[in-house]
Amino acid sequence: MLSSDQGVKPLSSGEELMELAKRRGFLWPSFELYGGASGFYDFGPLGSTLKNKIVEKWREHFVRREDSLEIDSPTLTPEEVLRASGHLEHFVDLMSECGKCGQSFKISELVKERTGLDVEGKPREEVEALLEEKGITCPDCGGRLGKVLEFNTMFRTTIGPGGRKVGYLRPETAQGIFVDFRRLWRHGRERLPLPVAQIGKGYRNEISPRQGMIRLREFTMAELEVFFDPENPTHPSFGKVAGERLRLWRAEDEMKGEERMVEVSAREAVEKGMVCHQLMAYYLALTKRFLMDLGLPEERLRFREQTPGQRAHYSRETWDAEVRTERFGWVEVAGIAYRTDYDLSRHAEASGESLSVVLQPGKRKVVCHVVEPSFGIDRIFYCVLETAYLQGRKGLRFKKELSPLEVGVFPLLRRDGLPEKAREVAELLKQRGFWTEYDEAGSIGRRYARADEVGIPYCVTVDHRTLSDGTVTIRERETARQVRTPLEKLPSVLSSLLKDELRFEEAGTPLEEKEEGEEEEEGEEG
RNA sequence: GCGGCAGUGGUCUAGCCUGGUCUAGGACACAGGCUUGCCGAGCCUGUAGCGCGGGUUCGAAUCCCGCCUGCCGCACCA
Numbered sequence: 001m002l003s004s005d006q007g008v009k010p011l012s013s014g015e016e017l018m019e020l021a022k023r024r025g026f027l028w029p030s031f032e033l034y035g036g037a038s039g040f041y042d043f044g045p046l047g048s049t050l051k052n053k054i055v056e057k058w059r060e061h062f063v064r065r066e067d068s069l070e071i072d073s074p075t076l077t078p079e080e081v082l083r084a085s086g087h088l089e090h091f092v093d094l095m096s097e098c099g100k101c102g103q104s105f106k107i108s109e110l111v112k113e114r115t116g117l118d119v120e121g122k123p124r125e126e127v128e129a130l131l132e133e134k135g136i137t138c139p140d141c142g143g144r145l146g147k148v149l150e151f152n153t154m155f156r157t158t159i160g161p162g163g164r165k166v167g168y169l170r171p172e173t174a175q176g177i178f179v180d181f182r183r184l185w186r187h188g189r190e191r192l193p194l195p196v197a198q199i200g201k202g203y204r205n206e207i208s209p210r211q212g213m214i215r216l217r218e219f220t221m222a223e224l225e226v227f228f229d230p231e232n233p234t235h236p237s238f239g240k241v242a243g244e245r246l247r248l249w250r251a252e253d254e255m256k257g258e259e260r261m262v263e264v265s266a267r268e269a270v271e272k273g274m275v276c277h278q279l280m281a282y283y284l285a286l287t288k289r290f291l292m293d294l295g296l297p298e299e300r301l302r303f304r305e306q307t308p309g310q311r312a313h314y315s316r317e318t319w320d321a322e323v324r325t326e327r328f329g330w331v332e333v334a335g336i337a338y339r340t341d342y343d344l345s346r347h348a349e350a351s352g353e354s355l356s357v358v359l360q361p362g363k364r365k366v367v368c369h370v371v372e373p374s375f376g377i378d379r380i381f382y383c384v385l386e387t388a389y390l391q392g393r394k395g396l397r398f399k400k401e402l403s404p405l406e407v408g409v410f411p412l413l414r415r416d417g418l419p420e421k422a423r424e425v426a427e428l429l430k431q432r433g434f435w436t437e438y439d440e441a442g443s444i445g446r447r448y449a450r451a452d453e454v455g456i457p458y459c460v461t462v463d464h465r466t467l468s469d470g471t472v473t474i475r476e477r478e479t480a481r482q483v484r485t486p487l488e489k490l491p492s493v494l495s496s497l498l499k500d501e502l503r504f505e506e507a508g509t510p511l512e513e514k515e516e517g518e519e520e521e522e523g524e525e526g
Numbered sequence: 527g528c529g530g531c532a533g534u535g536g537u538c539u540a541g542c543c544u545g546g547u548c549u550a551g552g553a554c555a556c557a558g559g560c561u562u563g564c565c566g567a568g569c570c571u572g573u574a575g576c577g578c579g580g581g582u583u584c585g586a587a588u589c590c591c592g593c594c595u596g597c598c599g600c601a602c603c604a
Contacts, residue, residue: 015597023537023555035578035594090604153604171604207602208527215603312604412563441557445565452565461564473564480565511564 014327017389018212020396024454026050026385027213039209039217041378046454049404049435051220051381054294055199057402058222058375061290068195068224069188073176075201078159079166084350085175085343087168090313091154111136153204169203174372177225178343181355181368185227190357192368193228193235193279199377211328213382220377226279227368229359230341233277241285242267248274248319251305261302276317276338283336283373287321291333294384295399300324304332314342323383326390333383334375341367388455395453397477400498406435407494408451412463414440422462425472425487429460432491452477458494473511476504483508 021027025044031037043051063070082088111127114136130136155169170176177184177196188194199222209215244266253260262274266285269275275284284303291301306318314337321334344367348355356367388396400406409426411418419440426438437456439447444461451459459475465484466472472490474497475482485493485508496502 019537029595032577032595036596038595087604204603209603210597310604410564414562443562443565443567445567447566448564449566463563475564482564 017327017386020389020453021047021385039206039215041213041216046404047381050384050398050402051377053402053404054380054384055220055222055377057293058199058290058377061286061293062195062222062224062373063197066195068197069184070197070199071177071180071184072198072200073173073180075170075203076157076159076167077170077175079168080350081175081179082154082168084346085178086313086346087154087171091171153206155203155205171204172202172374173198173200173221173223174225174343174374177223178347181227181344185357190360192232192359193226194368195224195226197222197224213378214328214331216378222375222377224283224373226283226371228279228371229366230369231366233279233369235279235282238266238278238282241282241289244285244288246281246284246288247302249302249304250274251307254304255307275319279371280317280319280336280338283371284319287334287336287373291321291323291380294380295402296323296383296387302330304330312337314339316340325383325386327386331379331383332376333379334373336371336373339370339372341369343370344368392455396455398455400457400500403455403457404435405437405451405454405456406458406498408437408439408447408456408459410438410444410447410459410461411440412444412461416464417467418462418464421466425460425462425490429491429494434491434494448475448480458497460490474507479504482511484511
């Protein structure tokens with residue numbers, strides 16, 4: 001079952017989508033005025049709204065419904081925190097690749113092995129000279145090692161005057177949660193599992209960011225750290241998701257070179273030992289529901305288990321949620337990692353403070369283990385945008401409630417008091433919480449077309465009848481059909497339509513294609 | 527980071543090879559006006575560009591160098 005099925009429509013070129021995104025205010029290259037900077041993107045006005053809506057959906061799924069505690073901690077992080085977490089050791093490294101066989105190596109380990117010297121933290125030039133001097137060659141084939149690359153993916157800076165205190169922009173939001181653990185434990189009334197969320201920017205100084213939004217140097221991540229009792233890795237609400245079907249690509253199959261998917265329910269995944277425990281499976285299922293709620297098609301989702309070599313230093317088991325895109329193939333949009341007690345133990349050790357807790361019945365003292373679902377919001381944003389592009393025959397088609405503009409309000413003509421009335425209607429809708437755009441430029445057809453392009457699902461038009469009987473027309477993007485609805489019912493009707501709780505035919509009385517009658521006959525007008 | 531290709535208003539593009547006639551032309555888009563009685567109609571007016579920096583030359587969008595950005599391949603993505 002290799003993925004050979006065709007997309008809804010081919011991406012004529014990824015460029016066309018990006019051109020639309022740029023032109024209509026979704027994405028702009030950052031710092032363009034000064035030539036731009038690779039690995040950064042600005043969200044334009046519509047992009048910002050869309051991104052916020054995605055984040056809000058995440059919050060709904062992973063915070064509000066789950067009774068998670070959400071915090072917001074600094075992005076700039078003192079060095080000792082990231083030393084304790086292992087990031088200093090694992091993010092900052094010197095690498096070199098063999099000129100002959102192409103294999104790349106961590107220099108610090110190689111040098112230590114061969115000479116016993118510790119070059120951790122030494123400048124690049126010095127290490128390069130050392131390699132030459134000691135005649136260190138490729139351990140695989142004996143070939144000459146090429147240039148030493150600085151593999152420093154954390155942005156370093158100093159805090160306060162004097163430049164003595166070193167800090168880094170955080171590579172993940174998680175550490176802000178771990179260091180707050182004791183307060184969170186108390187705030188959460190000393191109960192497990194304890195899910196804690198954080199949404200915010202993360203930074204990685206990628207060596208060469210490519211693929212647009214897929215690899216950024218600054219990105220928004222949404223993370224949940226779920227603390228639990230290692231002797232009881234269950235979730236009280238597991239029953240609600242136990243039947244959710246999961247498409248899994250297991251590490252053992254990947255390591256055999258087989259792209260073999262297994263489709264099982266969340267419950268089966270645990271029972272058959274495919275996923276390490278119930279809590280992991282619970283969040284896999286929740287992740288799937290979240291992604292589908294953004295309008296991503298089920299057949300384009302899968303979970304891929306990372307092989308031991310791919311896993312981060314803190315993880316014992318990791319499942320990546322992947323979305324198949326036209327432009328980039330399968331893209332990892334979330335990672336669900338079993339971090340064990342790695343972080344809490346490391347911070348306890350480094351800080352000298354105890355981070356264990358006492359579980360009341362039985363007074364058992366434990367260091368909590370952690371399951372971490374971690375989402376790349378920008379990548380999800382791209383997937384949502386691409387999906388909207390593929391599904392919108394003309395322009396974008398978002399899942400309605402996700403559309404950055406929900407309703408367009410137009411006067412049929414720019415006279416006879418129609419604009420004034422239409423502005424009133426737009427004002428009303430804005431007050432009722434709709435993302436509304438008022439437009440009176442050009443012909444009505446042009447406005448519909450503009451609205452279609454950015455995916456506005458419904459357009460309301462004010463015409464002469466509005467003035468006499470207080471009704472407006474609502475036009476549905478997908479079919480260009482129209483119904484006529486009284487103004488006083490408009491907010492509730494639109495709200496139901498946007499939530500897919502009301503069929504369009506039921507939103508009002510259908511509008512005849514052409515209001516029959518004398519067109520050519522009277523010929524005279526003022 | 528390495529190699530190849532490329533960069534002209536918001537978008538697409540003509541011009542570049544064979545420097546001057548380019549105070550850079552067109553289309554679409556956008557803004558204002560007229561018009562317009564339901565799906566990108568028309569007319570008028572307007573805004574706006576040679577990626578950045580340096581060099582060659584009497585003269586550079588055009589030739590040369592560096593940088594930036596993008597695309598493709600390699601590497602990297604803990």
